[in-house]
Structure formats: structure tokens, C-alpha cells
Amino acid sequence: MKMNLLALSRSIHPKDNKNTVGMAAIPLTGFSKVTIPLNMQIGPGCEAIVAKGDQVEIGQPLGKPIGPWSVPVHASVSGQVASISEEILSDGSHAEYVTIIPDGLDTVSPLVKPPQIETKEDFIKAIRDSGLVGLGGAAFPTHVKLDPPADRPVDTLVVNAAECEPYITSDCLICNNGAPEVVEGILATCKWVGFDRVIIGIEDNKMESAKALKAAARAVKDDPRWPRDGISVKVLKTAYPTGAEKVLIRLLNGRIVPEGGLPCDIGVVVHNVSTLHFLARYLKTGMPLVTKVITLDGSAVATPGNFEVPMGAMIEEVIEKAGGTKTTPGKIIMGGPMMGIAVDDMTRPIVKHNNAILIFDEKEAELPEESACILCGRCIRACPMRLLPMSIDKAARGLDVKELNARHVQTCIECGSCSYVCPAKRYLVQNIRNGKALVEAAAASTEKGGKS
Template identity: 45%
Template sequence: MERIVKPYRVHGGARVPHRKNTAHAETRAMPAPARVLLPMQQHVGAPCEPLVKKGDRVLVGQKIAGSGAAVSAPIHASVSGTVAGVEKVLLPGGRVSDAVVIDSDGSMEPDPSLRPPKAETLEEFLAAVRESGLVGLGGAGFPAHVKLRVPAGKAVDTLILNGAECEPYITSDHREALEHPQDVVEGARLVQGMLGIPRVILAVEDNKPDAIAALRAAAGDAPGFAVLPLRSRYPQGAEKVLVKACTNRKIPLGKLPADAGCIVMNITSAGFLARYFRTGMPLVQRRITVDGSAIQNPANVLVPVGTRIRDVVAFLGGYRGEPRKLLMGGPMMGLALPDDGAPVLKQNNGILAFGGADAKLPEPSACIRCGRCVAGCPMNLEPLLLEQLAEQRDAAGLARSGVAACMECGTCAYRCPAHRPLMQAIRLGKNLVKQAGGKN
């Protein structure tokens, strides 16, 4: 195995508290919930159309929704039972999507027709990945088969497995590395072989020495493999930051990692691929970290996709005190939910609940131009300037100042001593630019 000693320099970022309280406890498997809600939009791209109707009996792993669009990923039943209907659900972020609702029969009977897929050619492999329903499990939800299809004319020489997990609290990738290091390496070798990529870098923040050791042991002397300990500094796991830290290459603005010769994949996604090609069972369950000051017993839980958050919390002994804020994802980039009846989605790696002071943010005061947002921005933007321009509704100025490059990591707002709502203003600014662009 190749050894890379040090990551390359990256700009900005912030020291965030780790709070990885759940890193050292075995993942708990959740029994079948009474009901699951499977939204038709659990990925970046076109929503799926339901393939089942009310009253149909479905089995675990059976495809219940799909789409003919190139960028999409099918959805599979995560419990066995009866389709109760199609309902509207509110997705995190405010969009409304249709969701297939399945009442579980409690038996978790798998679909007997599932077989390990054949993948002798690249096309067969990519078709099988599409049918697995896999999307980026680290949070972005980009369909894996699209990511793995290298555009013609682009040469990819590096596969980066993202195990940085730089968000506080979240440990679901950490547990994958500890519990299934062989699967992670096997999945990576599969992709490496199919796409003909010489180099594989497993990148993990150095606050997880046990995960680094487990992956090193599992990788053994696999050709082209290297495990790279990253600096524990948020946001190491952001794609552009990660590619720079691993290869010293910059992804050009508005381009994909393939434009820098890289494919970036979450380590749990790689572990899933290995299991899928062994068993044929598509993406119907996932590990999520459930933590936060308002959770009775924080833990990693293996849950059927579509399980309602309140059922997961109840399985762990319920809330502690009065919960006031519920997050899907980590505290830096996660979305606040208006309702704990929302389902766990494929790309969702954590559920955090906070009560009391943890649920509230300090009041903003005037900007003192300290420059911490500028020094912290991994994209080298000037968040204080973007905030001003957004307040002035200056779409042209925002576009000139590169607002579109912002990846919404939240480092600026995290560091701001005046507690300015920088991230919110920048999101508004991005929308202003989009609207102005639509008019021209």
C-alpha cells in the first residue's frame, strides 16, 4: 500500500468542536417501524414516479418508484407490507414531494427475486449501480451512477473515498470504517477495477485514528491504495476542499471533480456497493447518528429508509427535556425541520435534536470588519461583502463577487463574532442572482 504522509494545504476553515459522542458504540439495528414514508425525491435530479398503488403488497428491496431521466435514482420498499397510498410530504428545505406510504407487516420479508447483479462490463456495472438506488450517502444525495460515469474526454486517475466526516456529532461513516472496513475496501476496488482508476485515496480526519488503522489494515497491500489522515478542520470533507487536500488540484469553478481527474465517493457508499454486488439488496436501510442535547440515548442506528424521525427517536428512548430544534444532518450544514414526522432519507447521515440554549442562536450585532469570515472561507470569498450586496439586492454585484461559488459550509457564520446571519444572506444572494439570470 502506498503511503501518503501529509495532506496538501487548504485555505480557511474553522476549528469546530467534535462532539463525536457516538463513535465508540456498536450500531443498533432498528426493528421494522409500523409505517414508512418514501418520498419520490431523495436525490439530486428528476423525481421518481410511483410504480405501486394503494393496496399493493410489497417486499423489502422491491422497486416501488423509478424515473426515465438520466439524473435520478430508483426507490425501493424498505419494509414488507401494504401500500397505504401516496401522500404529500414536506422535504427538508421546504419542497413538497409525493411519498409512497407503506404499512409494515413487521416480517421484513425480502423480495425473493433479488440476485447479485451481473457486472462484467462498465455499462452493466453502471446500470446495476443505478438499479441499486444508491445516492451519495454523505449528505449530498447525488445519484452514484451519474457520478461514476466519467464524461468522454476526461481522464480520472484518482478515486477519493471521503471518510472525513468533519461535521460535529456525526459518526455514521466512522462506524462504517470500524464495522465494515473490508466492505469499504472491496467497494473501492470494484469501482477502481471497473473504471480503470490507478490510485485510490481513503481520506479520514485524524480525529479518528481507529478508523484510519482499520482502513489501513483492510486495504493491506491493495495496489494503488493509500489511507490519508486529514487535518481535523472543518470543512475537510467538502468535495473541493478534499480534492485539494488529497491531490493539490483545484476543481475549476462550476466544474466537477472529474475536471480535476478525481471521483469522490463517500466511504459508506463504497461499503454499500460491496454488499449490493454480493447480495443484490438495494439501498433500503442506512446508518444514522442520532444525537444532541435533547436525545435520551445518543447512538448510531441502522434504520429502514423512510422511517419517521419520531419513531427512530422513540426507539432510542425518546427525547430528553423539551426539544426545540430538530436537524437533519450535522449542526454546520444540516437543515432544521419543522416536524419530527418527516422520514429519514437515503442521503441523511444524522438526526440531531437540541433543547434549551443549544436550540437558540445569539442575537446579531453590527459587523466590525474583523475579517474572520474572509479568512475562514474555503472558497476564498468575502462573506461580509456578499451580505451587504444581498441586503442591497444587488444581483450584478453578487454575481461579480462570486456568490455562486459558495458551497454553504457555514464557516463564515460560525466564526462571526457579531453573529451576523451571513449564510442566510448568501443564500438569498444566490437566489437573487438566479432570478436576475432568468430575466435576461
């Protein structure tokens, strides 16, 4: 039975800790090496087209796509390829890494030039060639989003400027300093994909950004690419998880993504502001996705700030160049504190969808002890997807695939709101993730059995 996902507006209010708001992005350079994964996206990545010993230049492709969803990966520094190796990632999966020792010359590849675009196909190809994936954290390939199947026409572009995760301010920075480029990215997308309307969603704790986006949109309202129903900026009440794709769509235009479906099923495409900002720059310069603006913050960071770093830079070197730590790190998170991923190794590289590194001291990193569920229902009231987190948790612990399916485990967006509010400190989201993996494994095994 399909679930009716009504009232996706339940939310929580964690302290926003936007300590770095208004801080300009400081470029960090002079890294001793960069280690660039050939898969930094949802779906299969690339296969290497360079070999150990090759000289490479900034913007030169290192890997070629191996499937329709794959996007290329490019060198973020000039230098020599030191190795191509297989590494195990934090989540246990494997990926091929290209390690480059920079020569310090920052030579840009002659392949870097603005794309020539005359048709929608040229536009989609250019977006793919740029290596662009969703920069808000999902890493969904942008060219796939912009070219939905013919039976699912899209009319609305939702621009996600909510940045509802605590600490992170990199999108806010892009809106404050680069709103005209965000709007240029929107107009280019409207021209080639043909949206009727664009709605930018932003929270009311970023009014300066909202003003900048409104002014940038007003300035181009006579542009021939202006969508039929216009570009509007909607200011939403600050709450978590406003920026989760399905929640944002519901809040901005009332449409509900069906269970197991995608926004294009209801005529919507969602892009993050940083994705559109990059897109505009790429169309102008042809420089593919080789750097990322990240927020560095947390109780163990000596000098929190926003930094622009080359793709593949090691976390430990980024931290060192940004001012180091002021106490022993207890926990390092890639992304925000609610949905980010804990990093097991400081030599992990910065990747395309990484928008923050948060480092907390040992005290803050202590895991609270779980106690028994007291059936208070707070997790239910906090869940934006109207799930029963404590029931899913129980089913996941009991390895009960049938019950997990009955409780719609795959509808969970892993926002962490249930864990945040639970007075018993139950490890809800961790168990829900395990439950999802169980359901996927059971489905894969059924499919395999059916084919044999």
C-alpha cells in the first residue's frame, strides 16, 4: 500500500550555531598531495584514463564515465600522478583514487574552455562534462536531473537555499556574494530545460541572502529566458529539516513526492544554490568542478571559517592550513551534525558533495548511553515523513524485513530528528539505516533468486 505523506512540515529547532556566517571563503593552496576518488556521486563513477607518472593539469579529466549516470572527474592541481589505488571508504565501500603530487605551478589544461551550446542536448552534455553533481550533499548527477524521462515532464524548478543544518554557512556565503551568478544559472537552466516557474526557498535566519537573491532576480526580469510564471523567493520559518528535498517541495508548492518516487514524478526538479552558482561559472569559463567551498567549524577547531579547497585535499591538511585544532578532536563529521557522516580517518579527501568539516572535542563526541524506549511519542511528533521511528527501530533490531517494509522504512530521509528528540537517547537513525540496508539486501536476494 502506498503511503500518503501528508503534513511534511513537522520539524525541530536545534541551535543553529552559524558561527561562520558572513566570513568570506579563504582559498587554501599548497597542498602536499591530493587524492581524488573516481566516484564522488550517486551511481557508478568513472574509470581512470591516466596512469602513474603522467603529468596532469588543472581541469584535465582523470576518469571517464562508465554509465549514463556517471560524470567525469578532473584534476584539481597540476602535477604528477603518483598512484592509482583502491581504497576502502568510511562506509565500507571501495573506490579507486588518483593521487597527484602538485608541482606548484597551477597550470590550467588547454581543454578548459567555455562550452559551445546551441541545443538542449549540448547543454545536458556540457553539464555532464563539467563533472557536476548535486552540491548540497546528495551528489545526484545534475545532467540526469535536468533530463527527466519524456513521460515525466517538469514545470517547476525549486532552488534550495535553506541550508537548515546547523553550523554550515557555505551556501549562505554563495547567496550573499554570488546571487547574480545563482540567478544566471537559473536562467540558463530555464532556457534549455523550459521550466514555467522557479521558486527559491530560504529560511528566515538568512535575510541578507534572501534580499540578495530577490535583488538579483529583479535585475534580470526582462531577460528573454525569464520563466513564464517568474522567479520567486519564498522565506520560510527557520526549522529543521526544511532543506530536505521532499520537505522543501511540500513547503514551497504543496506537491507531495510519492513514496519511492522522485521530484520529477510530480513535475519538480530541485537544485541547490551552490549547484546553480557553479553551473553559471562553468558556462562562462569552462572550468570543471575542481574546488569546493566548505565550512570548517566545531568545538575543537581553532579558527572556524569558510574555505575554498581543491578536490581531493586531505582533511588533516585542510585543518592544518586553516589554523589547526585547539584541543584533541573527538569526532570529525563530513557535512552537518544532523545528516553528516563521521570520518574514521583524517587522511580522507574532500569530495564534490562535501560542504562542511565539523570537528568536535572529546566531551561533545561522547555517545550517550541508550535506555529503554518509554513510548513518549516524541520521535513520531518530530518525524517530517510521519513515520513511527520507534517501531522501525524495533523492527530493525529484530531483523524483521516484513515489518520494516510495513513501516515504510525506505521513506525515511535519515534527517536524524527522531534521534535528536529522543529522551532515552535511542540510536534510532543508525538502526533505521541498518533496517534500510536489510530491506535492500532482501530485495536484491529475491531478485537474484527470481533470475536464477
